[in-house]
Amino acid sequence: MRLSIEHIVPIPMKDRISEYNSRVWNQKLTFNSGERIFIQAPSGTGKTTLIHFLYGLRNDYEGKIHWSAFKMHEINTEQLSQLRASAVSVIFQDMRLFPELTTWENLEVKRRLTNTVSEYDAEKWMDRLGIKHKMDSTASKLSYGEQQRVAIVRALLQPFEWLIMDEPFSHLDHANRQRAIALINEVAEMNKAGILLADLDDNNYFTYTRKLLL
Amino acid sequence: MKPLKQSKLVSKLLLRHRSNNRLWISLLALFAGTTLLLVAVMIWWNFSLILNGSVNNDSLGSTFLTIGKNVTNEMMGKKNASLFTPRQIEAVAAAPQVEDVGMLISNRFPVYASLSIANGFATDMFLEAVPDRFMDKRPFGWSWEPGNTQVPIILSSDFLNMYNYGFALSQNMPQLSQATIQALAFDLTIGKGGYTEHYTGRVIGFSDRISSVLVPQSFIEYGNKTFAPTIPIAPSRLILKVNDPSDKRFAEFLSKNDYTTNSEQLRWNRMRSVVETVASGTGLLAILLMGIGTLVFILFIELTIAKAKQSLSLLLLMGYSPRYLAMFMLRRFVPLIIIALGMSAIVATTIQDIASTRLISMNISLPDSPGLPVWTALILSAGTLLIFVTRSIFTALRSNG
Numbered sequence: 001m002r003l004s005i006e007h008i009v010p011i012p013m014k015d016r017i018s019e020y021n022s023r024v025w026n027q028k029l030t031f032n033s034g035e036r037i038f039i040q041a042p043s044g045t046g047k048t049t050l051i052h053f054l055y056g057l058r059n060d061y062e063g064k065i066h067w068s069a070f071k072m073h074e075i076n077t078e079q080l081s082q083l084r085a086s087a088v089s090v091i092f093q094d095m096r097l098f099p100e101l102t103t104w105e106n107l108e109v110k111r112r113l114t115n116t117v118s119e120y121d122a123e124k125w126m127d128r129l130g131i132k133h134k135m136d137s138t139a140s141k142l143s144y145g146e147q148q149r150v151a152i153v154r155a156l157l158q159p160f161e162w163l164i165m166d167e168p169f170s171h172l173d174h175a176n177r178q179r180a181i182a183l184i185n186e187v188a189e190m191n192k193a194g195i196l197l198a199d200l201d202d203n204n205y206f207t208y209t210r211k212l213l214l
Numbered sequence: 215m216k217p218l219k220q221s222k223l224v225s226k227l228l229l230r231h232r233s234n235n236r237l238w239i240s241l242l243a244l245f246a247g248t249t250l251l252l253v254a255v256m257i258w259w260n261f262s263l264i265l266n267g268s269v270n271n272d273s274l275g276s277t278f279l280t281i282g283k284n285v286t287n288e289m290m291g292k293k294n295a296s297l298f299t300p301r302q303i304e305a306v307a308a309a310p311q312v313e314d315v316g317m318l319i320s321n322r323f324p325v326y327a328s329l330s331i332a333n334g335f336a337t338d339m340f341l342e343a344v345p346d347r348f349m350d351k352r353p354f355g356w357s358w359e360p361g362n363t364q365v366p367i368i369l370s371s372d373f374l375n376m377y378n379y380g381f382a383l384s385q386n387m388p389q390l391s392q393a394t395i396q397a398l399a400f401d402l403t404i405g406k407g408g409y410t411e412h413y414t415g416r417v418i419g420f421s422d423r424i425s426s427v428l429v430p431q432s433f434i435e436y437g438n439k440t441f442a443p444t445i446p447i448a449p450s451r452l453i454l455k456v457n458d459p460s461d462k463r464f465a466e467f468l469s470k471n472d473y474t475t476n477s478e479q480l481r482w483n484r485m486r487s488v489v490e491t492v493a494s495g496t497g498l499l500a501i502l503l504m505g506i507g508t509l510v511f512i513l514f515i516e517l518t519i520a521k522a523k524q525s526l527s528l529l530l531l532m533g534y535s536p537r538y539l540a541m542f543m544l545r546r547f548v549p550l551i552i553i554a555l556g557m558s559a560i561v562a563t564t565i566q567d568i569a570s571t572r573l574i575s576m577n578i579s580l581p582d583s584p585g586l587p588v589w590t591a592l593i594l595s596a597g598t599l600l601i602f603v604t605r606s607i608f609t610a611l612r613s614n615g
Contacts, residue, residue, distance in 0.1 A: 055531075057531070077530075077535070077536050077612075078535050078536065078537060081530065081533050081534060081535035081536070081538075082533075082535070083533075084531070084532065084533035085532075085533030085534075085535075086533070096528055096531065098227060098525060098528060100226075100227075100230070100525075101223070101226070101227070104218070105218060105223055105226075108218045108220075108223060109220075109223050109224075109227070109529070109532065110532055110533075112218070112219075112220035112223070113220070113532065113533055113534060114533075158533065
């Protein structure tokens, strides 16, 4: 699946956008399937806004975003669900877990949607990220770091061609981050998926094919 | 690892905030409203059956009326003055509310009846015939062809009543049951002078509708042709199938032409307007209740969805489709609606069954289960309800997603 971005400009930032020397806003970009993209976005440059545009959560922008045949400005709710369930997965900065559900229930809500990952794998991945013992804790009782690891495993419990991530490791220590990166790498390769990661500072978490400044 | 059902998880997320009280109240209102609606339709339907004569209820009077000309002093002595001319028959057929007109044709030949087992019982008598479609009963054996020696007779039950309660009591004679009369065979002699024919007459049934001694039309036609070929055949009375005899214009038509009818037969029809008022009053109340029920139900669904707004948008974010979530809600709530309406249907069926059983003793026969109009009302109201509920679910999902 190819991601094309054509001159997108967030309407609320329209007047300020020319001040940035952005390599993304108001540019024409094409990301081929399987690419690993890093977008470095200092505070206030619209990192989360970009992720929300790409995932179809907001549409207050000018320009066009295409996920292969899916045109985000014309997409209907059913197509958007299809895109989210089987092609584009996401890890939000604010995790977005169901606070009232347990860790396992949070994962099952996602896994059962497509049933493409086995329960065994899900459990194994929890174990790898060190959250298996928190399986029956409600999400609201988990620490930020634990919540972030649940959000990471959840994003992997569906088929995807692209994984987009917004500061996915902000609450993780070095060791946990390395385990998460290894898991993401492995599952993304299994899915032959591309990766798009947005973060504040430069990093080499993955072997990026392109680095862009927002 | 515990197996978790997807629908259970979604239910936990979306329906956790539901108010069961609101749900039960709305279901109760829907049940009561639908039951009342079905009862209203049943009242209207059962009375239509009685009034239109689709069921056999002439003891109540019916919309079949027999009319004749009022015999006045001026008419006395004019032999055919009381007969209807073809033009008059056409005018009656075209009168307001009249659906069908049949002629009551009487015999133009002498009929002499005697009872061989009761020596000495013998009388001159008259016979009449109407087209079969106006008969309230057509018992087995009700036919006659030239050459048949048996002549079936249908007697007005009024005549038997007159005999049993008037004549027999005053003359100290035995009262006769319908079965006794049906067991008797009369000798009928028709014609006069040199040429007579003999038949055996047997009463095979009693009519509540027509006050007369009825024989098959073919027998009267044969006798009139054989014994009185020169006398024109004109009816002295007409039998009418009338849509609504309580219509003023119909009553005016009768009085303007000086036709008489059994006004008692009109009485039941006055009840029709009462029944219609009751049925429409009940129907109105039913629609009001169903409206309230539907409204509370829709509010319940909207409130449940609004309270689960956060979970709902998160589910959509994870790739759950609005259609899946709507179907999930429908699968949860439609069965409840169907159960409520099903209970209404059971109540309606029971009421109809009880009513038909109870009314048998009053000589009113009603179907023992509700008919097509009742089921049509049920299906229509269920359809409308489901459309409203489905629309409200989709709208609520769209506005909260």
